[in-house]
Amino acid sequence: MYKLAIVPESAHKMTTATHLFRLYIAGEAVNSVLAQRNLKGFCEQFYPGNYQIQLVDVLLSPERAWTEGITVTPMLLRLSPPPCIKIMGNLSDTQQLSNVLSSIND
């Protein structure tokens, strides 16, 4: 799982957004769909226009999930700004989400 901490260089070059997220999902699974919606809502609220979300569907790229040590879905990785934060679950607990992201951010 420590491999997650290695943020690909390409991730930064592709965007100028300050807040960069990677969300691992499992296709159309309920929690995965919920996580996408929750994350998007959260970003629109707190980082409007200044975020980017990479979606990794482990059903489509399981080999990548294996090497990156994904055990549960959905799972959110905040790649930027540092430090790298890992958050499990469908992100419906927005209070927890904002606490974690903002407190470490500040």
Next chain:
Amino acid sequence: MSSSHQIQLNKTRTGIRGLDEITNGGLPQGRCTLLAGGPGCGKTVLALQVLVNGAKNGEPGIFVAFEEDASRIVVNAATFGWDLPDLQNKELFFLDGKPRPEDIWAGAFDLSGLLAMLKAKADQINAKRIVFDSIDVLLSLLDNPQAERRELFRLNDWLVSNGMTGIVTCKNNDSGLSGLDYKDFMQYMVDCVINLSHEMDDRVAHRSLRVVKYRGSGFYSGEVTLLLGDQGAEIIAFPESSHDQVASTERISSGVPRLDSMLGGGYYRGSAVLLSGAPGTSKTTLCGIFILAACQRGEPCLYVSFDESVSEIVRNLKSVNIDLEQYIISGLLHIQSIRSGLAGTEEHVGTLRKLLEAHQPRCFVIDPLSAIVHSEGDTRRRMPEKMLTLTKASGITLLCTSLLGNGGDSLNEETGIQISAVADTWIHISYSILSGERNRALSIIKSRGSEHSNQVRELIIDAQGITLADVYQANGEVLMGTARWQKEQAEIAAEQLLLANVEYKRRVIELAQSEVNARVEILQVELAVKQKDLELLLATEATRLGSLDTSRDELWNKRSGDDTKPSMPLKNDV
């Protein structure tokens, strides 16, 4: 794969000794098995070993580690000599799924991603077996009974639909608190449940295992011992003894000729002999002489001693003229010394079984067997019995000793070891204290299938070896030792007196006989003389008559000269 018309239940051999036996062939193939148990029960080792054995036999496997770091599992397993580094990433893959303290949870999740990933990996390496260790770590994160059940269903369905043989480990404490209900639920869901436990038995750790359920298959439902040895997990399970073995009628010597004759020719080949007695009643010496006799016949022997070192045994036996050294050197005899306190009964029985397999003896001594029976528990007390049935099945003649008190309980069946019921021959040696002496008395309590002496014999040990002597009864007391010697001397004297008497009488009678014979001789001579007298008389008379005839004729002629003679009436008148 989960088709309902599949009648035959296929099984996957675990390759773990004993486990395949108690499950009648292994775990259910393409289905889920639950290994439940508390800390230190051996769940991880057992599960990993199933994977390793599969990996070595062309069934690659995946180990999903939720509880321990995969790297630590590999290090821990190094002691078992499984060649994990060789197998790793070829036939055996580890997925590290251990939650980290820094992980943050924000909402519900599910296993669909994990399972999709595992499916891809399984397809890639053609995996047949998979372990989730332990599932409760993952499920506890769900924090929701409905979600727990849902994910378990998902997992079970996934295993079944992919034809993977799955092992799920789960902690199991008996607290019975709410929130643990998914564990009960899991027991209903899976096809096979194996419970493991770990407890102290007379200060010795004891792991055991029990198959609780196995859908569609018979299984041994009793508790069996799980050993974690240097080869990994091993289950001490003995196949139910089959009673159709051919009983040998061959007799082999006990090493003591007189004991052989008491037994009606010796021990039966392949029988189990129990030697019981108080400390110092020379049970070990009897074992030694039995082994010596077997070695002299050229039979491989195994001597297992508890709590006495090999050199001590060899030295002590040598002092009574039982020299085993040459046979140890030639390899015919193997003596193994084991500390009894280091393990529980079942572990010892497991060790004995390994030794039997390694040395393939024909004669086997366990001295003393009572050293490894610590527990009063019924199942554990039955372990030595199972050992005995094992040696019987292999035709090994087993001689084992048992410490017994001397206080008149020698015939009590409640002797701590129930082997007395299984043993074919039971010889008891007790002390007899009389006139300030302690002597050893040997008797045969039972000997199945043979006539045996009901006599008590005195066991005498000296530098020449073992001899058995008759004991004497005098005024209701059994005499042994010097008392017996005195009695023997008195008997010898009495015997000599008797012999002298007989000799005297014989001579008297012989004299009388001679006298009679002499008289008979005299009478016979007299008889002969009388016979001669008679013959003489008759001869004289005949001569007289003959001369009378002649003289009458002559007289006739001289008187008349007449030719006509009268008949001879005179002759007829005589």
